[in-house]
Amino acid sequence: MSIKPARTRIAPSPTGHMHLGTARVALYDYLLAKKTGGQFILRIEDTDLKRTVPGAEQEIFDGLRWLGLQYDEGPDVGGKFGPYRQTERREIYQQHAKILINNGSAYPCFCAPDRLEKVKQEQNARKENPHYDGTCRVLAPDEAARRIANGEAYTVRFKMPHDGVTVAHDHLRGDITIENKQLNDYVLLKSDGLPTYHLAAIVDDHEMQITHVLRGSEWLGTFPLHVNIVRAFGWDEPIWIHLSVFLKPSGKGKMSKRETAAAMKDGYSIFIKDMEELGFTPEGVLNWSALMGWGVAEDDVMTTAQMLDRFSVDGLTPSPAAINFQRLDHFNATHIRLFTATDLAARLKPYLIREGLNVDEDALLKIIPLIRERLVTLDDCIAFGGFFFKDEVTLAPEDLIAKGLDAKQSAEIARKSYEILSALASMDHASAEPPMRAYVESSGLNINQIFGIIRVAVTGQKVSPPLFESMEIIGKEKCLQRIKNAIGILEKI
RNA sequence: GCCCCCAUCGUCUAGUGGCCCAGGACGAAGCCCUCUCAAGGCUUAAACCGGGAUUCGAAUUCCCGUGGGGGCACCA
Numbered sequence: 001m002s003i004k005p006a007r008t009r010i011a012p013s014p015t016g017h018m019h020l021g022t023a024r025v026a027l028y029d030y031l032l033a034k035k036t037g038g039q040f041i042l043r044i045e046d047t048d049l050k051r052t053v054p055g056a057e058q059e060i061f062d063g064l065r066w067l068g069l070q071y072d073e074g075p076d077v078g079g080k081f082g083p084y085r086q087t088e089r090r091e092i093y094q095q096h097a098k099i100l101i102n103n104g105s106a107y108p109c110f111c112a113p114d115r116l117e118k119v120k121q122e123q124n125a126r127k128e129n130p131h132y133d134g135t136c137r138v139l140a141p142d143e144a145a146r147r148i149a150n151g152e153a154y155t156v157r158f159k160m161p162h163d164g165v166t167v168a169h170d171h172l173r174g175d176i177t178i179e180n181k182q183l184n185d186y187v188l189l190k191s192d193g194l195p196t197y198h199l200a201a202i203v204d205d206h207e208m209q210i211t212h213v214l215r216g217s218e219w220l221g222t223f224p225l226h227v228n229i230v231r232a233f234g235w236d237e238p239i240w241i242h243l244s245v246f247l248k249p250s251g252k253g254k255m256s257k258r259e260t261a262a263a264m265k266d267g268y269s270i271f272i273k274d275m276e277e278l279g280f281t282p283e284g285v286l287n288w289s290a291l292m293g294w295g296v297a298e299d300d301v302m303t304t305a306q307m308l309d310r311f312s313v314d315g316l317t318p319s320p321a322a323i324n325f326q327r328l329d330h331f332n333a334t335h336i337r338l339f340t341a342t343d344l345a346a347r348l349k350p351y352l353i354r355e356g357l358n359v360d361e362d363a364l365l366k367i368i369p370l371i372r373e374r375l376v377t378l379d380d381c382i383a384f385g386g387f388f389f390k391d392e393v394t395l396a397p398e399d400l401i402a403k404g405l406d407a408k409q410s411a412e413i414a415r416k417s418y419e420i421l422s423a424l425a426s427m428d429h430a431s432a433e434p435p436m437r438a439y440v441e442s443s444g445l446n447i448n449q450i451f452g453i454i455r456v457a458v459t460g461q462k463v464s465p466p467l468f469e470s471m472e473i474i475g476k477e478k479c480l481q482r483i484k485n486a487i488g489i490l491e492k493i
Numbered sequence: 494g495c496c497c498c499c500a501u502c503g504u505c506u507a508g509u510g511g512c513c514c515a516g517g518a519c520g521a522a523g524c525c526c527u528c529u530c531a532a533g534g535c536u537u538a539a540a541c542c543g544g545g546a547u548u549c550g551a552a553u554u555c556c557c558g559u560g561g562g563g564g565c566a567c568c569a
């Protein structure tokens with residue numbers, strides 16, 4: 001079976017932060033293109049000047065690169081189908097609007113916005129569905145031409161058939177049939193000369209030879225319109241694939257500002273730019289979002305290469321998916337365990353530096369095996385390994401007192417441990433652990449009581465990587481110094 | 494209000510008429526391992542929205558409800 005190379009595109013608007021939904025569609029686009037030996041394209045849909053926000057475009061570039069979804073063509077990489085920013089393609093859309101006017105599929109409309117608003121209100125009052133009333137649809141072509149020549153402001157509207165139905169075919173959902181009278185004479189070209197999405201996307205997808213259009217299900221409503229526009233041009237349709245939207249964790253409705261803020265409070269985000277800062281990996285984020293809307297039978301932990309191997313648009317699902325951040329944790333943690341030690345060390349380093357720690361590369365490499373399976377996010381390395389890079393640890397005195405014992409008894413344990421450990425030639429764990437275990441045996445105390453005191457003394461925390469392996473890396477001198485310090489604290493209680 | 498889409502464990506999903514008293518994963522519970530915390534191993538609970546129809550046989554096809562989602566801009 002031969003597969004034709006697919007050309008896919010992600011076409012975000014630079015109107016806000018790049019979010020998870022965009023990342024997921026981009027992933028599927030990327031997988032489909034790469035799997036078939038085709039191209040993945042980035043196109044910026046910036047035709048709404050009022051909503052464009054500075055920096056949003058750069059955030060998209062950065063987000064896609066961070067995810068590893070490098071596009072073959074785009075505003076900042078070029079390509080032979082450019083420009084890839086819609087505001088730079090204004091003339092192309094105007095020419096195409098003209099084609100539609102000339103072949104009777106569209107018409108200039110001179111209606112002023114305030115009149116349109118009034119019409120809409122009247123229709124609402126009569127409980128009719130809001131729609132353009134068709135005033136300019138019946139204008140004689142020569143009169144329209146005259147008014148344009150006179151410099152009157154106008155838009156171009158699509159001449160939607162009044163009768164019959166439109167059948168549009170979605171690859172996942174099959175035929176979608178809608179009565180044409182439900183559709184409006186939508187504006188294709190705005191009075192500022194820029195196109196609306198409806199014209200711009202259709203023209204660009206054709207001009208850029210896009211074979212598969214993957215987009216959100218919010219486009220399903222105007223899908224038949226888009227199909228009609230393609231047909232009015234006499235073009236072949238791409239394969240249409242409408243993915244469903246993400247729902248908020250409760251499953252009730254899509255992510256709102258409130259939900260987004262709530263997620264942030266829990267250390268999660270739906271904005272790609274936040275992911276790195278929160279300690280998530282591209283691998284984890286990709287794997288997680290891939291599986292919301294794509295079913296794989298088993299073994300769902302996948303690298304991008306493995307996803308590439310298994311991906312098929314036929315495996316995509318049309319039903320809405322609730323965001324589940326616990327799964328993000330799972331995939332992120334799992335991928336962290338898959339990284340090589342040197343790779344992981346390199347990824348951890350920035351977080352340690354961000355914390356103001358002096359990172360010793362050799363030590364970092366040595367602690368990787370100790371902390372790796374404890375990390376859910378990359379920045380967890382601070383909690384599990386920050387003490388390796390500090391000269392002194394600060395600790396809560398009460399943590400030094402073992403359960404069931406008092407300060408005096410705890411101090412005694414610390415002194416005895418100091419004695420045992422200071423007698424050692426080296427602090428390697430193979431040498432340190434047996435005598436300490438022997439001490440536990442002879443003391444009649446609980447192992448947790450004794451090791452717990454030393455753990456807090458040496459690491460400054462009640463939870464840490466394995467004690468003796470940690471002490472080996474910290475080194476004898478520093479360990480003894482910290483225990484001595486702990487004894488001092490205990491004696492003062 | 495009108496239109497469109499969707500519907501399997503709490504969540505993401507497998508399942509394309511018999512292999513399903515429905516499989517996997519996250520999460521939950523229990524046990525094992527264990528110096529804390531993890532990781533790992535084993536085990537358990539947990540679903541085909543309801544009703545009709547087609548069929549020898551339906552989670553799987555069709556219809557009707559119900560529920561959920563999306564849309565109805567000179568926004569995308």
